[in-house]
Amino acid sequence: MRTRQALAVGGVTPFTSLDFPGRLAAVVHLQFCPLACPYCHAPHLQPKRPGTLAWPEVLAWLGRRRGLLDGVVFSGGEPTAQPGLVAALSATRALGFLTGLHTSGLYPRRLAEALPVLDWIGLDWKAPPSNTRRAVGRAGLGPRFAAALAMVRASGIRHEIRTTYHPAVFSPEDLREMARVLAAHGVRAWIIQEFSPRGVADASLREAPLKPELLAELRRILPGVMVRRRDSRLDVSAIS
Numbered sequence: 001m002r003t004r005q006a007l008a009v010g011g012v013t014p015f016t017s018l019d020f021p022g023r024l025a026a027v028v029h030l031q032f033c034p035l036a037c038p039y040c041h042a043p044h045l046q047p048k049r050p051g052t053l054a055w056p057e058v059l060a061w062l063g064r065r066r067g068l069l070d071g072v073v074f075s076g077g078e079p080t081a082q083p084g085l086v087a088a089l090s091a092t093r094a095l096g097f098l099t100g101l102h103t104s105g106l107y108p109r110r111l112a113e114a115l116p117v118l119d120w121i122g123l124d125w126k127a128p129p130s131n132t133r134r135a136v137g138r139a140g141l142g143p144r145f146a147a148a149l150a151m152v153r154a155s156g157i158r159h160e161i162r163t164t165y166h167p168a169v170f171s172p173e174d175l176r177e178m179a180r181v182l183a184a185h186g187v188r189a190w191i192i193q194e195f196s197p198r199g200v201a202d203a204s205l206r207e208a209p210l211k212p213e214l215l216a217e218l219r220r221i222l223p224g225v226m227v228r229r230r231d232s233r234l235d236v237s238a239i240s
């Protein structure tokens, strides 16, 4: 089966109320991501290798979850790296589920193909366009990330734009640049997620919350900056 060959499933989270806002969902984690974010919580999903679960079996399992879940989120690794993504989203929708996607937008062409079969997108705004190497381990990805941002904004699909922050990864000027680009695209809400050190790719990283004065500065550029605390609470305090 074509989809089976082209979709490497690295794992499934059977139930979550956090990964698809306002919905009860399952998460299908896809194997492979060519990036190397130091704060990555799924380094085992980075290598390019066959999945550990067969997609047709996962789809059959989802069929038995109808009526218990609202939606299914395809997450990473990087889902847009998978040739079978669009077919898998379509098959999931055909079962009656809402579909969500977590992506960095690394492969904008596949993201464009997926848009017609998506109900929600969590777009990871990964790095300042002028310098992506420190944040994701590869230089020159600014145009791809910017293209994905523009595409998601223009799609009319419900979405959130978020960034996991650690001061070893982002300088204050990096964050200012990221806020300026978002503001230029007309983005009104940007979620900065607090870093959690448990199980991350770079074990030397320690907790390091965003300093209030830097947060205040970012809110002067983009008033709708929110902080997602490690317990998943959204802190919108001091938004003017």
Ligand code: SF4
Pocket (backbone or CB within 6 Å): 033, 034, 035, 036, 037, 039, 040, 041, 042, 043, 045, 046, 076, 077, 078, 104
């Ligand atoms: S883009 Fe996601 S999966 Fe890939 S390395 Fe970064 S955090 Fe990990």
